[in-house]
Amino acid sequence: MKKLTILAALLFLTAAFPYESQSQGVPSPYTPRLQTMFTGLSRPVLIRGANDGTKRLFILQQTGLIRVVQPGETSPTDFLNLSSKIAVPVSGGDERGLLGLAFHPQYAANGKFYVNYTRAGDGATVIAEYRASAANPNQGDPATERILLVIPQPFSNHNGGMMNFGADGYLYIGMGDGGSSNDPGGRAQNPAQLLGKVLRIDINVPAGSTVQYLIPPTNPFTGAGSVRCDAGSTSNGNTCQEIWTIGMRNPWRWSFDRATNQMWLADVGQNAIEEVNIISTGGGNYGWRVYEGTSCTGNDPGLCNPANYIMPAFEYTHSSGRCSVTGGYVYRGTLGSLPAGAYTYADYCSGEIWYRQNGQTVLVQDTPRFVVSFGEDDDGEIYVCYSNGQIDKIVRAKASADFDGDLKTDVSVFRPSTGAWYVLHSSNNTFRAQSFGLTGDIPAPEDFDGDNITDIGVFRPSTGLWYYFRSSDSTWGVIQFGSNGDVPAAGDYDGDAKADITVFRPSTGVWYTLRSSDNAVSIVQFGLNGDQPTAGDYDGDGKYDIALWRPSDGVWYRLNSSNNRFAAIAFGLPADIPAHGDFDGDGRADPAVFRPSTGVWYILRSTGGFQASQWGIDGDIPTTGDYDRDGKDDIAVYRPSSAVWYVSQSSNGAFFAAQFGISEDLPAPRYDKP
Numbered sequence: 001m002k003k004l005t006i007l008a009a010l011l012f013l014t015a016a017f018p019y020e021s022q023s024q025g026v027p028s029p030y031t032p033r034l035q036t037m038f039t040g041l042s043r044p045v046l047i048r049g050a051n052d053g054t055k056r057l058f059i060l061q062q063t064g065l066i067r068v069v070q071p072g073e074t075s076p077t078d079f080l081n082l083s084s085k086i087a088v089p090v091s092g093g094d095e096r097g098l099l100g101l102a103f104h105p106q107y108a109a110n111g112k113f114y115v116n117y118t119r120a121g122d123g124a125t126v127i128a129e130y131r132a133s134a135a136n137p138n139q140g141d142p143a144t145e146r147i148l149l150v151i152p153q154p155f156s157n158h159n160g161g162m163m164n165f166g167a168d169g170y171l172y173i174g175m176g177d178g179g180s181s182n183d184p185g186g187r188a189q190n191p192a193q194l195l196g197k198v199l200r201i202d203i204n205v206p207a208g209s210t211v212q213y214l215i216p217p218t219n220p221f222t223g224a225g226s227v228r229c230d231a232g233s234t235s236n237g238n239t240c241q242e243i244w245t246i247g248m249r250n251p252w253r254w255s256f257d258r259a260t261n262q263m264w265l266a267d268v269g270q271n272a273i274e275e276v277n278i279i280s281t282g283g284g285n286y287g288w289r290v291y292e293g294t295s296c297t298g299n300d301p302g303l304c305n306p307a308n309y310i311m312p313a314f315e316y317t318h319s320s321g322r323c324s325v326t327g328g329y330v331y332r333g334t335l336g337s338l339p340a341g342a343y344t345y346a347d348y349c350s351g352e353i354w355y356r357q358n359g360q361t362v363l364v365q366d367t368p369r370f371v372v373s374f375g376e377d378d379d380g381e382i383y384v385c386y387s388n389g390q391i392d393k394i395v396r397a398k399a400s401a402d403f404d405g406d407l408k409t410d411v412s413v414f415r416p417s418t419g420a421w422y423v424l425h426s427s428n429n430t431f432r433a434q435s436f437g438l439t440g441d442i443p444a445p446e447d448f449d450g451d452n453i454t455d456i457g458v459f460r461p462s463t464g465l466w467y468y469f470r471s472s473d474s475t476w477g478v479i480q481f482g483s484n485g486d487v488p489a490a491g492d493y494d495g496d497a498k499a500d501i502t503v504f505r506p507s508t509g510v511w512y513t514l515r516s517s518d519n520a521v522s523i524v525q526f527g528l529n530g531d532q533p534t535a536g537d538y539d540g541d542g543k544y545d546i547a548l549w550r551p552s553d554g555v556w557y558r559l560n561s562s563n564n565r566f567a568a569i570a571f572g573l574p575a576d577i578p579a580h581g582d583f584d585g586d587g588r589a590d591p592a593v594f595r596p597s598t599g600v601w602y603i604l605r606s607t608g609g610f611q612a613s614q615w616g617i618d619g620d621i622p623t624t625g626d627y628d629r630d631g632k633d634d635i636a637v638y639r640p641s642s643a644v645w646y647v648s649q650s651s652n653g654a655f656f657a658a659q660f661g662i663s664e665d666l667p668a669p670r671y672d673k674p
Contacts, residue, residue, distance in 0.1 A: 035393045036586065045060050046101055050108075052108035059391070071560075072562040074540075085119065087119060094156065095159055154179060164254075175198070194243070225237070248267055252266070255328065262278055270292050287309040287311070331380065336396045339355070351368055381394070404426065408426040411645050417664060448498060449470045456469040462484060495543040500513050504548070538558055549578040623637060630651035632651070
C-alpha cells in the first residue's frame with residue numbers, strides 16, 4: 001500500500017500579500033552529483049577527449065582496449081586493441097596493463113596519439129605512438145606503432161602510467177619507482193634512473209631522425225654529466241636528461257590545470273600518507289623515498305632535511321579505510337558542476353570523492369566502489385572510473401521549479417488573474433507569495449542568474465517582453481525578445497549554467513535564442529505551426545537541445561546540441577500532453593506523454609525500456625519534477641478542479657498529495673519545462 005501524505009492544505013484567493021512573505025532560501029550552485037554514464041566496461045582506467053573538435057570520448061581499458069564514444073551516444077565502439085602486446089593484468093590488484101593515453105596537440109590534423117603500456121613478457125614500460133586510420137577516424141591503426149621509449153620494470157607494481165601534453169607541446173610521463181615497497185633500489189632519488197620521476201620529452205622529431213624523441217632544451221637536467229637515457233637509465237653518477245622532477249613513488253593519476261598550466265600530481269603513498277603536489281616548474285625533488293608526504297620514512301634517516309625537498313600541497317592519512325590517492329583534475333568546465341578552480345581527487349579504497357579549493361576539502365560523495373581514475377572531456381567536465389566497470393560524470397545537481405535551492409521541485413503556481421506567484425518551499429514548508437506579472441502573461445520560471453535557484457519569470461506576448469526576478473540579488477530584469485504568438489522555451493542552450501531567453505515562433509517554425517554566454521542571437525528553423533516545444537537535454541551534454549512534439553502525428557523531433565544530428569521518434573497520440581523529464585537519472589531527457597483520456601503516462605527511457613503508469617485523470621495537468629531529490633524526475637499532476645497536487649516519488653515508490661492553489665492557477669513546473 002503506497003503511503004499518502006497531505007503536506008499542505010493552503011488555499012489563497014487573493015493577491016493581497018507582501019512583496020515576499022518568506023525568504024527564498026540559500027543558493028546551492030555547487031552541489032555536485034554523480035551521474036552514471038557507462039556500465040559493463042572491462043577495467044576502465046581513463047576517459048578523456050581528444051580536443052579535436054569532435055567531442056568524442058575515449059575510454060582506456062587496462063586489459064588492452066581503447067574504446068570511443070560518439071557525442072550524444074551511450075554505447076562505445078572499439079578504437080584500438082593492444083591486448084596482444086601488453087602484460088595483461090591477472091588480478092584485481094595487478095598494476096600492469098594499458099595505463100595511459102594522450103593525444104597529440106595537433107591530433108585533428110595528424111591523427112597521432114600516444115599510449116603507455118607494460119609489455120608482455122618482461123613487463124617493461126613502453127611509450128608508443130600510433131595514428132588513427134586514414135580511412136576511418138574512429139579506428140586506430142595498429143600498423144603505425146612507433147616505439148619512443150622502453151623503461152625496464154624490476155617489479156610488477158608502481159608503473160605510473162599517466163601521460164599528458166603540456167601547454168609547451170612536450171609530452172610529460174609519470175613513472176613510478178619500479179615497485180616492491182619502500183623503493184628497495186633507491187631509484188626515485190637516483191638521477192641516473194627514469195623510474196620514480198616525471199619525464200618530459202619532445203615527440204616531434206624531424207623526418208629521418210635517428211632518435212625517437214628529442215630532449216627539450218629547457219629541461220632542468222641537461223648540463224654537464226647528463227645524457228639521454230633511451231634504455232631507461234645510465235651509469236650511476238650521470239643524470240638522465242629526460243627528467244623533469246625527482247622523488248616520486250607512484251604518480252598514478254595527475255593532470256594540468258587548463259587555466260594555470262600547473263601540474264596537480266597525486267603521488268600514492270606507502271603505508272601511512274597520501275599526498276598531492278602542485279608542480280609549476282621542473283627540477284624539484286619531491287622527497288620519496290626519504291619522505292612520505294611531510295614525514296620521514298626512516299629509509300634514509302640521514303637525508304631527512306626538509307629544506308632539500310618540496311613538500312606536498314596537501315596530504316591525508318590512512319584513516320577510515322583510506323589507502324591510495326587517485327588524482328583528478330582542476331575543474332574548468334562551463335556547466336557549473338563544481339566551483340571553478342576546484343581540484344577533484346579520491347581515495348581508491350574508501351571510495352570517497354572530494355574536491356579541494358582554498359585549502360578546504362569538500363566531500364562530493366562517499367561511494368561504495370573502488371575509485372580507479374578520473375577523466376576530463378573537451379569541455380572540461382570531469383568523469384570518475386571505478387573498478388566495477390562503471391564510469392560516472394560529476395554534474396551539477398539541479399531541479400526544475402526549485403525556488404529555495406534545496407534541489408527539490410517546489411509546489412508552486414502562477415495566478416493569471418492577479419499576476420501573483422505562490423510557492424510552497426520544500427526545504428522548510430514555508431509559504432511565499434510574490435506579485436510578478438499581469439493577466440495574460442505566460443509563466444517562464446528558470447535559473448536566469450546561474451545560482452541554482454529557479455527565478456520567477458514571465459513572458460508577455462502582447463509586447464514580446466520578458467520579466468524575471470533574480471534570486472541571487474533580488475533585482476529584476478526586462479528584455480525585449482519575441483513577439484505576440486511566440487511560445488517561451490527558455491533553457492540552458494549554451495551550457496553556461498544560466499537559462500537563455502528563447503522563443504519558438506509557430507507561424508514560421510523558427511527558434512530564437514538569446515545566449516547568456518555571449519549575448520549573441522541564434523536563429524534555427526525547426527518545426528511547424530502547431531508543434532509544441534519540448535526543449536531539454538536529450539543527449540546528455542549539459543546543453544538544451546531544440547526539440548518539439550507534433551500532436552498531429554505524435555512524433556518527437558529534436559536537434560542534438562552535441563553533434564547537430566536530427567532525431568525523430570514516434571511516441572504518443574494527438575490528444576496526449578508532452579511531459580518529458582529525466583525519469584531514469586542519466587542526465588538525458590526522456591520523451592514522455594500524459595494521456596488525459598485514460599490518465600496513463602507513457603515514458604521512453606533513454607537508458608532503455610518503456611514504462612506505462614496510471615497516474616491522474618482527465619483534466620489533470622502534468623507537472624514533472626524532482627520532488628524527492630533523488631536526481632530523477634517524478635510523475636506528478638496538478639488537478640485544477642480541486643487544486644490538489646499528486647506526486648509519485650521515484651525514490652521510494654510513495655506518493656503525496658498537497659492542496660495548493662485554485663482552479664485558475666497555472667502550475668509552475670509545467671511551464672518551467674516548455
